[in-house]
Amino acid sequence: MAGGAAVALPAERAVGWLASTDHKRTAAKIGVASFFFFGLSGLLALLMRAELAQPGLQFVSDHAYDELFTMHGAGMIYLFLTPAALGLGLYLVPLQVGAAEVAAPRLALGGFWLYLCGGLAMYSGFLTDSGAGSDTWTATIPLSSSTHTPGVGMDLWVIGVGLAVLGSLLIALTILLTIVRLRAPGMTMLRLPVFSWTMLVTTFMVVASFPVMVVAMALLLAERHLGGVFTGATGSIAYQHLFWFYGHPVVYVMFFPFVGAVAEVVATFSRKRFFGYRALVFSLLLFTALSMAVWGHHMFVTGAVQNQYFSLTSHLLAVPAGIEYLDLIATMIGGAILLRTPMLFALGFICQFLIGGLTGIIVASPPLDYHVNGSFFIVAHFHYTLFAGSLFGLLAGVHYWFPKASGAMLREGLGKASFWLLVVGANVTFFPMFFLGFEGMPRRVPDYAPRFGDLNLLSSIGAGVIALGILAFLANVWISLRHRVPAGEDPWDGQTLEWATSSPPPRHNFDSLPPVTSHAPLLDRREAKEGAPA
Amino acid sequence: MTGSTRQDFDGLFSLYLAVGLAVALIVFAAVAFAVIRYRDREGRIPSRRSQANALEVGVAVLITAIVAFLVFRTFSTEAKEDDSSAEPVRIDVTAFQWGWRFTYPGQGVSVVGNSNAPPTFAVPGDRPVSFSLRSADVIHAFWIPGERFKRDAIPSRVNRFDLEFEAPGRQEGLCSEFCGLRHSGMRFDVWVLSDESYERWLAVQR
Numbered sequence: 001m002a003g004g005a006a007v008a009l010p011a012e013r014a015v016g017w018l019a020s021t022d023h024k025r026t027a028a029k030i031g032v033a034s035f036f037f038f039g040l041s042g043l044l045a046l047l048m049r050a051e052l053a054q055p056g057l058q059f060v061s062d063h064a065y066d067e068l069f070t071m072h073g074a075g076m077i078y079l080f081l082t083p084a085a086l087g088l089g090l091y092l093v094p095l096q097v098g099a100a101e102v103a104a105p106r107l108a109l110g111g112f113w114l115y116l117c118g119g120l121a122m123y124s125g126f127l128t129d130s131g132a133g134s135d136t137w138t139a140t141i142p143l144s145s146s147t148h149t150p151g152v153g154m155d156l157w158v159i160g161v162g163l164a165v166l167g168s169l170l171i172a173l174t175i176l177l178t179i180v181r182l183r184a185p186g187m188t189m190l191r192l193p194v195f196s197w198t199m200l201v202t203t204f205m206v207v208a209s210f211p212v213m214v215v216a217m218a219l220l221l222a223e224r225h226l227g228g229v230f231t232g233a234t235g236s237i238a239y240q241h242l243f244w245f246y247g248h249p250v251v252y253v254m255f256f257p258f259v260g261a262v263a264e265v266v267a268t269f270s271r272k273r274f275f276g277y278r279a280l281v282f283s284l285l286l287f288t289a290l291s292m293a294v295w296g297h298h299m300f301v302t303g304a305v306q307n308q309y310f311s312l313t314s315h316l317l318a319v320p321a322g323i324e325y326l327d328l329i330a331t332m333i334g335g336a337i338l339l340r341t342p343m344l345f346a347l348g349f350i351c352q353f354l355i356g357g358l359t360g361i362i363v364a365s366p367p368l369d370y371h372v373n374g375s376f377f378i379v380a381h382f383h384y385t386l387f388a389g390s391l392f393g394l395l396a397g398v399h400y401w402f403p404k405a406s407g408a409m410l411r412e413g414l415g416k417a418s419f420w421l422l423v424v425g426a427n428v429t430f431f432p433m434f435f436l437g438f439e440g441m442p443r444r445v446p447d448y449a450p451r452f453g454d455l456n457l458l459s460s461i462g463a464g465v466i467a468l469g470i471l472a473f474l475a476n477v478w479i480s481l482r483h484r485v486p487a488g489e490d491p492w493d494g495q496t497l498e499w500a501t502s503s504p505p506p507r508h509n510f511d512s513l514p515p516v517t518s519h520a521p522l523l524d525r526r527e528a529k530e531g532a533p534a
Numbered sequence: 535m536t537g538s539t540r541q542d543f544d545g546l547f548s549l550y551l552a553v554g555l556a557v558a559l560i561v562f563a564a565v566a567f568a569v570i571r572y573r574d575r576e577g578r579i580p581s582r583r584s585q586a587n588a589l590e591v592g593v594a595v596l597i598t599a600i601v602a603f604l605v606f607r608t609f610s611t612e613a614k615e616d617d618s619s620a621e622p623v624r625i626d627v628t629a630f631q632w633g634w635r636f637t638y639p640g641q642g643v644s645v646v647g648n649s650n651a652p653p654t655f656a657v658p659g660d661r662p663v664s665f666s667l668r669s670a671d672v673i674h675a676f677w678i679p680g681e682r683f684k685r686d687a688i689p690s691r692v693n694r695f696d697l698e699f700e701a702p703g704r705q706e707g708l709c710s711e712f713c714g715l716r717h718s719g720m721r722f723d724v725w726v727l728s729d730e731s732y733e734r735w736l737a738v739q740r
Contacts, residue, residue, distance in 0.1 A: 062715050136712050142689060143672040143714060148631075233691035236673060270572070273584040301675060302686045303693040311608055315601045322597040323590060325561060330589070332568035334581030339569070347565065354561055358554040365608040367546055371682040374675055374710035440679030442710040445718035449706075527582065 019109075022507055023094050023102035023174075026109050028405070030087030030171070033116050034080050040123065041075030042470065044068045049429075049463035055450045065446035066134035071122070073137035074157070078164045079119040081390055082250060085257040086171045086206075088397055089199040091405065093175050095498035096193045098184025098516065100508045103177035111170030118163030125153035125160075133157025136444060138247065141230040141239040145223060155224060162217030165210050165246070172206035175199055184497070186516035190281070193496040193519050194267070194274050197281055198260030201288040205249045205256075208292060213246035237304045244295035252291045254386060256284065258393025259324060262346040265396045266328055268492050269343035270335025273520050276327040283320035283327075290317050300369045307366040314364035321357055325350070340492075341415030345396035348423055349389055356384030359434070377437025380430050388426040395422075395473070402477075403487030407503045414476035421469030428462030495520035538700040543682035546611045553600060622664040622696065623657060629667070629674035629687040629709065632716035643739040649719030656725040658732040659702050667693040675711035678724060684710055699726045 008016065017025060048068050051059050060068065094102050102108055125132030130151025135144040139158070142148060179192065179200050192200070216239065223229035230239045267274040274280070294317065296310035328350055337343070359381040363369045372378060395418075403409050432455040437443075441452050448456070490499040499522055501510050517524045572578075626637040633648030636655035647653030657663045667676055669687035677684035678697075685693050699705075709720035727735060 062718070066712075066715070140673055143712070148672055148714060233688050236688060237691075270580065271574070272580040273582065275584050276586070276590055277584065279587070279590040301684055302688065303695075304688070304691070307612070308609060312605055315605050315608075318601050319594055319597050322593055326590065326593045329561070329564045329568060330586070331584075332565070332572060334583060335568075335572050336574040336578040336580045337569055337572050338574050347569065350565060351562060354558060358558060361554065361604070362547070362550045365546065365550060365604070367543060367608060367611045368550060370684055371543055371547075371679070373684060374677065375679075440677075440706065440708075442677065442708055442718075444712040447718045 021105035021109050023090055023105060023108060024405070024505065026102075026105070026112055027087045027091035029112050030083050030090065030115070033112070033119065034084040034087060037075050037079035037119050037123075038084075039470075041072050041080060042467070044072040044075070046463055046467060048072065049460040051446050052448075052456050053460035054457070055448055055453050057447055060446065062446060063131065063134065066444075067126070067132045069444055070133045070136055070157075071126075074122065074133065074161065075119075076386070077137055077250065077254070078161055078168075079115070079122070081254040081386060081394075082168050083115055083164075083171070084394055085202065085254055085390075086168055086175065088257055088261065088394070088401075089175045089202065090171055092401065092498060093178050093196050093199050094182065095404075095501070095505060095509055096196045096496050097179060097182060097187055098497045098510065098513050099178055099182035100510065101182075102174050103181050104174045107170050108174040111167040111174070113167070114170065115164045115167030118160040118165075118167060120160075121156045121163060122160030125156045128153040128156070130154065138240075138243055139220065140243075141220070141223065141236045144220060145230075146225070146227075155221065158217050158221050158224065162214055162221070165213045165217070169206055169210040169214065172203040172210070176203035176207060179203075184513055184516055190278070191516055191519050191521075194263040194277065194280065195257070195260035195496075197284060198256040198263075201284045202253050202256045205288055205291060206253055209246045209249040212242055213250075216242040216246065233304075237299075237302065240299055240302065241295070244298045247298065248295040249291050251382075251385070252287065254390050255393075256287075258349065258390045258397065261397030261400065262349050262393045263328060263331070264496065265342045265346040265400050266331050266350075267520070268400070268494055269338045269340060269346070270332045271338070271493065272331055272335040273495070273523055274327065275330040276323070277519055279323055280327050283323035287317065287320040287324075290320070297364055297369070300366045301373050311364055311366055315361065317364075318357075318361055325354070340399075341410065341412055341419060342396045342400035342492075344416065344419045345392050345399060348419065349392040349396060352384055352392060352423075352426065353389030356381055356386075356389050359384065372437055374442055375437035376433040376441045376443055379443050380433035380437060383426075383430045383433070388430060392422070392426075395419075400492065401498075402480075403491050404498055404503045404505070406481065407487055408480050408484040409487050409491060410480045411476050414472055414479065418469045418472035418476060421465055421472055425462050425465030425467075425469050429459050429466060430462070432456075432459045432462075490522070493526070495523040497521060538681075538698040540680065540682050540700055542611050542614065546607060547682075549607060550604065553604065620661040622662040624664050624666070625655070625657070626666045627668070627676060627687070628670055629676065629713075629720075630670035631672065631714055632709075632720040634720070634722045636722075638736065641736055641740070643736055645739065647722065649716040649721070652719075652721040652723065654704075654723040654725055656727050656732055656735040657699050658729050659699050659726045660729060662696050662698050664696050665694065667695070672713050673711050674709045674713045674720070676707065677710040678705055678707040680705040686711060699724070702726045702728060 130153040132153050135149055219229050263274055290313055294314045296305040297314045299305045300307050399410055436452055436455050441448050487503045500514050514521055624639050628635040634653055635646040637644040645653045645655050667685055667687045669689045674687040675684050681697055685695055703726055705724045707722045707724055
């Protein structure tokens, strides 16, 4: 708008953006904040890999190293992957279900601010004399009591985690409510797009498990200042139960949304309807039910839980996971596959997450877990699920929906370069860790036996390659926003409602809605136009 | 017990590894096949088939069968009874920040060491060893990688377990549950000895 009273000053526009309750803007804020925390926590990982490149202590003290791995793990889980997964849902679910707005938009915005303040509180620990939190991302009792970890830095960590988890809970609630209450006419539950189904089960898990963690952090704070909350062996075991009752479902909160994103990408770039939609819905429900009943497998070596029960439920996770893999691959078979950047990241997710999943079956067996628990084998396992899996799934979704959210296409060349750098980096970094752990290297140590030197050096080189891949991605976003290639309404031949509106969508999302005839209404429309297959 | 702790582990691990590798190969092959065979080309019309319930049920049943077999093998490995007639050797282990104390009840022998001077304790190779594990402060974990076994040491709690050591020689052990500043230095050595050498070692320690 040139001239006139309607011109807003940059400061006013910034305030308007920060205070906006539009679900797309709240989601964008979550996206920016979570990538900020990803960058910070990633830098901490690079410092760790620098220290671990050689045996002995080179760069950091013992205590500084404890802060690094604590803040890296806590940052990635509480401040990056969980909020990023929910942010993706907050952006897309109202669009996919054909709603004009998210249910309870102010609650979602409040959730964002709680999460952001929690993250800043956690990181501000670095500015205190005692340093940031240093008791691992699980903060087990009695190590995290004020006797063993005094100082305000740890208090800030506990408060920050509590706020971030509470914020995530509120954001998830609004997504769940949107799916339950605001679906467009004709959108029955079995016409809900695949991604929205994964968000439904994700937010359901959040609502069931995150309150427990908020309470656990409140109790931990009380323990630190008043004492007498988690006393004796019962107290320390009880804390672990509370923590893992949240701590296992959150693993799937950081997984399901990306399965959903990958499913949408695979269907779109195979130019085919998602295969086995109903079977997938069933497997997601089964997965969700099981995910609430496996937490004890994190406690096999405590000798204080029913190992057989938790081993059985954990093994059973292979059944819904297998159905999901079958459906993803069967969607590709018979399609006409376009290997664009989102599809490459989706394929990376499928192949690499598999390694994390299969090694997950190994640690579901108590006699095997007695060896590898607490070792670098576990570090390798969950980085294959969370980095080589979830992050690749997130990037598949980001490359796929970026044109929708920004109106501009990302560059293919830079996208493919960052994909290959990340594939090489992830595998060079994390695969050697399986051998390191199996041969006896424990996690959370700045120093190790000299015989582990070579594999650690290799792993550290891989971390450098990952950093290059992330830089290539950031360069891609920067260049694509500076020199815009307009995306138009539907650059990929999408199948779901978000592709039936402008890019970016207007404040109220849709001017008109196409009829909702299945979970892929736009594909229905194209197929009807093309007529029956020959 | 038919074999040592390590042999039990290795047998079960090989099974899981073989199943895992087989599944990985099948999935990688299927993905590669799909991407190569169904790459978009001039004139390719994507199939409209999107459902095959018999296939879904078949795969679910197959995976359930594999899982049932793995769970059965896991449970039977865990449930293996100690059928050795030899009297077990009892050792009390106490973990503390940041070291270990190994006490031989009734023998008047105790060895202790910390991260500056890690302790070495001895076990006989041909008798089962019965451990009672405690912690004096925070949670630690007692891990002997060569034996493929660990267990948490939890304050105000005693964790009991039996191990059967195999070949004579020195094995390294360490704490594998983060326990504070000198966690990485919290190590020990296990000396697996013949019966006579073990008795001699005890005598020297007294």
